[in-house]
Amino acid sequence: MSEKPTNPVATDHAEPLSGPSLSIIAMDDDEDFRQYISGVLSQQGHDVRAVGGGPGGSSEFFAACESRLPDVVLLDMKMGRTSGEEVLAELRRRWPRLCVIVVTGYPSLDSMRQTFKQDVFDYLAKPFSVEELNRVLAQAAAALGLGQRPQDRLRVELGRHIRMARTQRSWTLKDLSDACDLSVSQISSIERGAHLPSLESLLAIAAALGKAPSEWFEASGF
Numbered sequence: 001m002s003e004k005p006t007n008p009v010a011t012d013h014a015e016p017l018s019g020p021s022l023s024i025i026a027m028d029d030d031e032d033f034r035q036y037i038s039g040v041l042s043q044q045g046h047d048v049r050a051v052g053g054g055p056g057g058s059s060e061f062f063a064a065c066e067s068r069l070p071d072v073v074l075l076d077m078k079m080g081r082t083s084g085e086e087v088l089a090e091l092r093r094r095w096p097r098l099c100v101i102v103v104t105g106y107p108s109l110d111s112m113r114q115t116f117k118q119d120v121f122d123y124l125a126k127p128f129s130v131e132e133l134n135r136v137l138a139q140a141a142a143a144l145g146l147g148q149r150p151q152d153r154l155r156v157e158l159g160r161h162i163r164m165a166r167t168q169r170s171w172t173l174k175d176l177s178d179a180c181d182l183s184v185s186q187i188s189s190i191e192r193g194a195h196l197p198s199l200e201s202l203l204a205i206a207a208a209l210g211k212a213p214s215e216w217f218e219a220s221g222f
Contacts, residue, residue, distance in 0.1 A: 020147025021045045022137060023070040027061050027087065028103065029053030029079040033126075037074070040130055046137075053079030058087055062094075069095065069221075071146040072137065077104040092119065097221060099140050103128075150222070156193035157220035158202070163191040165209040179208035 024046050026037050034050035041048045051061045053076060065073075073091065077084030084104070091098060096119075105126040121144075122136045141147050145156050166176050173191075177184045182201055189195045190205070197205065206213045 020141050021047065022072055022141060022147050023047045023068065024049070024072045024074060024137075025061065025064055025070045026050045026074040026103075027053055027079070027084075028074075028076040029082065030076070033076075037133075040133075044134075053082040053084075058082055058090075061087065062090070065091075065095070065098075069098065071099060072140060073098060073100045074103050075100055077102055088120070095221075097219075099144055099146060101136055101140065151196065154217075154220060154222060155196040158197065158216055159191045159193040161211075161216040161219060162187075162205055162209070165211050166191075169209065176205070176208060180204040 024041060026034060026048065028034050028037075028050070029052055031052070034052065038048045038050045049064055049070070051064055075084055075088060075091075077088075084102075088100060088102075091100060100120045101122050101124060102120050103124045103126065121140050124132060124136060145153055166173075169175075171179075173184045173187050176182075176187055180187075180201075182204060186195075186201070187205070190197045190201070202213050206216070
């Protein structure tokens, strides 16, 4: 059994939910921590599922992700026989863009460096306060557009991918407008995520940029 701090969370009350409601899966081998974090986050309006890190824990965890992919994973890195590092590597293989926040006790600088190489959003060292957890979740939601409706996320992500493809060609908005026969204002609105393009418009933009719309949908998590 891995060594655990006696008070994994430093406060015992839930703060009001300041950001969007998130779908969260917490994986930790400390049952008290799982119960506490589930209670705190659920009271704030988040949808929380907690999975143990014992034998079979990783199978249960990945089954939960596959059944309904969360917005955020809270992942303990020190779980006895279950390797948090291996779970994180597999998460990155399956869902490269999934937001992962590492939660663990007694982190070393080396472990933090190795963890951040695998593109985690942030690192919370136990004991941490509810306020610290709320801050990190709010930052993740704002930075990654978490907690939005699927159509809202798709609108923002498609706009981002179209803008990236255009700038990779060193095209101006006018260049793309001429190539796909859409107005500059239409393309600008799509790139900003203000409007979801029609199927006809999306196909015209993709053809002009030499891209397959399916690539953009897949990269956006759809």
